[in-house]
Amino acid sequence: MKAAVILLPGLNRDRDMIAALTKISGTAPQTIWQTETSIPSDIDLVVIPGGFSYGDYLRCGAIAARMPVMQAVIERAKAGTRIMGVCNGFQILLEMGLLPGALMRNAHLNFVCKEVELEVTNAGTAFSNRYEKGQVIRCPVAHHDGNYFADGETLARLEGEERVVFRYANGGNPNGSVNDIAGIVNEGGNVLGMMPHPENLIEPAHGGDHGRGIFESALDLALA
Numbered sequence: 200m201k202a203a204v205i206l207l208p209g210l211n212r213d214r215d216m217i218a219a220l221t222k223i224s225g226t227a228p229q230t231i232w233q234t235e236t237s238i239p240s241d242i243d244l245v246v247i248p249g250g251f252s253y254g255d256y257l258r259c260g261a262i263a264a265r266m267p268v269m270q271a272v273i274e275r276a277k278a279g280t281r282i283m284g285v286c287n288g289f290q291i292l293l294e295m296g297l298l299p300g301a302l303m304r305n306a307h308l309n310f311v312c313k314e315v316e317l318e319v320t321n322a323g324t325a326f327s328n329r330y331e332k333g334q335v336i337r338c339p340v341a342h343h344d345g346n347y348f349a350d351g352e353t354l355a356r357l358e359g360e361e362r363v364v365f366r367y368a369n370g371g372n373p374n375g376s377v378n379d380i381a382g383i384v385n386e387g388g389n390v391l392g393m394m395p396h397p398e399n400l401i402e403p404a405h406g407g408d409h410g411r412g413i414f415e416s417a418l419d420l421a422l423a
């Protein structure tokens with residue numbers, strides 16, 4: 200699997216994402232600047248990292264979602280390529296309409312930067328198959344707009360189709376997200392958006408490696 204990381208002004212987790220993908224896959228991902236209009240055909244995982252694209256002006260991710268490269272991301276998503284958005288990347292995927300719902304200001308109105316526990320509620324997706332269903336993993340969060348919301352009909356669909364992949368566990372919802380939702384996939388299962396940062400928990404120097412399984416799944420790495 201060959202990965203690419205989308206670059207936009209204001210992102211600040213791109214280097215962490217590139218480092219994680221390089222360490223886990225053994226190959227540096229290609230980087231693609233926002234003004235590019237196509238994604239090379241040999242790329243089978245596109246990652247939109249976290250940060251503050253365009254300073255979070257208008258709404259988090261709203262301006263980034265309208266950059267030329269995103270049209271190519273939409274086309275690749277429709278063609279079944281794996282797309283993964285983390286934190287600001289999740290916000291961008293929502294603004295692009297590739298995932299349903301919205302990420303509102305955290306319920307307590309404060310920026311939250313800490314480690315949380317996540318339950319893997321669906322271990323059958325392309326992004327979570329290295330975990331067991333119900334497994335609780337640790338993962339850092341760092342955001343001010345992580346309060347996931349969707350209307351009742353959308354939520355019922357997400358839950359009914361088991362598209363909630365990660366849920367904040369053990370009463371540790373850090374932002375007020377409805378149904379404790381931390382990460383969801385699209386209908387086709389090839390687009391993941393998640394608020395926590397798995398790229399920041401992949402090696403002992405990070406204090407643990409619970410985030411690794413997401414990349415190992417997404418990159419379809421051979422099981423050790």
Ligand SMILES: NC(=O)CC[C@H](N)C(=O)O
Nearest residue numbers: 249250286287342343344
């Ligand atoms: N770490 C991030 O990606 C931050 C996301 C977003 N800008 C927020 O603060 O909500």
